[in-house]
Amino acid sequence: MAPVTAVSARLPVFPWDRLEPHKATATAHPGGIVDLSVGTPVDPVPEVIQRALAESSDTPGYPTVWGTPRLRDALVDWGTRRLGAPDLDHARVLPLVGSKEFVAWLPTQLGLGPGDRVAHPRLAYPTYEVGARLAGAEPVVYDDPTELDPTHLRLLWLNSPSNPTGQVLGAERLRAAVEWARRHGVLVVSDECYLELGWEAEPVSVLHPEVSGGSSEGLLAVHSLSKRSNLAGYRAAFVLGDAAVLAELLRVRKHGGMMVPAPVQAATVAALGDDAHVARQRERYARRRTALRAALEGAGFRVEHSEASLYLWATRDEPCWETVAALAGRGVLVAPGDFYGPAGERFVRVALTAPDERVEQAVHRLEG
Template identity: 35%
Template sequence: MNPLLSRLQPYPFERLRRLFAGVTPNPDLRPISLGIGEPKHATPQMLKDALAAALDTGLTGYPATAGEPALRQACAAWMQRRYGVPVDAATQVLPVNGSREALFSFAQTVLDASKPGATLAFPNPFYQIYEGAALLGGAQPFYVPSVPARNFAVDWDSVPDEVWARTQLIFVCSPGNPTGAVMPLDEWQKLFELSDRHGFVIASDECYSEIYFRDEPPLGGLEAAVKLGRPDFKNLMMFTSLSKRSNVPGLRSGFVAGDAALIKSFLLYRTYHGGAMSPAVQAASVAAWGDEEHVIDNRRQYREKFAAVTPMLAEVLDVALPDAAFYLWAGVPASFEGKVAGLSADEAFARELLAQYNVTVLPGSYLARASGGTNPGAGRVRMALVAEPAECLEAAERIVRFCREQSR
């Protein structure tokens, strides 16, 4: 077996199952899960209709890894509408089977483990695919801390020069998972300058870009490049998906766009990897990328939920409305530290909340790694407000009661 497999860490939800082993949730309350970021809003009918219509003819041949021209053009047209960024559909766009698969395989395309100290850097806390991609690519992960006092901005200045010198790839996530923080233009400029100096590639994970709570939509990586006079997108690739935007995580459809040279190499890798998208999925994806009405309605639903739930939880937890995404990144009361032997405060909070109120949240320490002696997720929990409004409100009410009872 590949010895690098032994370096992989347990996935957060595996750790959560272990944490909850032996816990009997309150049987008088129906279970509500805020633990997994799986969209629950209805899938748009027009998308389902497009998928169904394509099934008759879409399964009889092998699809091209590069995707159909109609899909690449739909993706490029969306980039122009959403960001005002022109991309060449033939050379700067590539369909992928969801951003998760693409982020992982892109790292395998870029990383050169034959070079001593090959490093992949990414924010801490993070989406665990970043770490797995580094480890299975034979690289060293470098965990860059987020700063709560700066709205969880990633502290790129804390990365030593010797680490930048051996970095081959960085993952950025904006809007961030789990914090919801959006990277501003000056932060992009800093990363572009570092990339020019050290030669590393920037992979920008933007799968939450269409769920936001401010008037201004989140800045995208390619958009930032154009604003800063980098229309060739040198050493830059953005990743996006229909999963959150269009409520179709089971469709496994997204695309990457950026540096044409990177696209060419990634396409070569994917041709051998078997990364072609089903023609039926491509047809549904064309319909989805071409429609904004369902996206606007989806965003409205999230805004209404967060407007109702966030003030309630802010009475008992350290939490505020994020810039974007569908998570609340909440600090738990200090009284939970040391409450249960052998557990961190966020673990104790999650375990006791399940037992007493049958609500599942994810301990923040499971989404981060200790770096410099500190786990930046410790003392926080991630809550995914993906369910229907009534269910999210009921979960919030239970959490408020739980916290108030614990403080007596």
């Protein structure tokens, strides 16, 4: 058991375990819990996707790690159409078994280890740090990536729209980060899983020519169908970009058997080919966002950033755990901002992922 202990010792405490007492408090509310702490979809999987999954259910053979040609065509077409990426082809796409596994294992699959450094935003999804630590590399945080010390820096994570803040980085800021990384030989990986959920700003991909200069060299963009298509349970995601990097990752992932199930590959093709369900889901989230934001502001909260994604980044200028406890007493569970780094210690993250009836309950309780 010593090796397992050695690995786990490098990792932080799983954040949501710390939230369990407050979840119990919220659950005990007479009207039941309104759980706004996790960004997990609650709305139905669109029928067009369910149908594609069912029609592909009789697939007894092993799928391929690279995906079917039909899936690769769909990834190329969507990336070209939606992201504006000018140079995509089959060599520049790779399906993933959900985006979280990719974030967690990318440094290891790239061969990073002790002595290497991995940079991520100061306020960030915890798995960026976890991925560095799993590889034995050093995680470092930044406010402005162009001010990082490039020494031994191998991987630079960008995240726009941000989880947890919903902040959107414009093309100029993204381009500056890309140009800096290319000068220093640092791979840029942009987590863009919320790109189709812009509200007060229009997110742009790192692969857009205004950012990339028309070339995917040194760039990867990670995307997921969990949020825009309600497919968290399918583990459907993909990465686009630098052909040489993806070729190496494909070789590694073949050895590891990291295969997206064949029915999920078919479902992904259907999801990427249908924009109507994305528009309908955006409308649902927009309604919930409007209602929750008004209720939070009416209850004395200030909402910062939050111009995109599935979250409201809110504060009433007190320690985040005090806010969590107070809201749990009203039966509303939110995520404390320090889950995403010490810089979030006076904020909470409020997810839009609850059914309409539960959101109405949260609004009523915030107004009460």
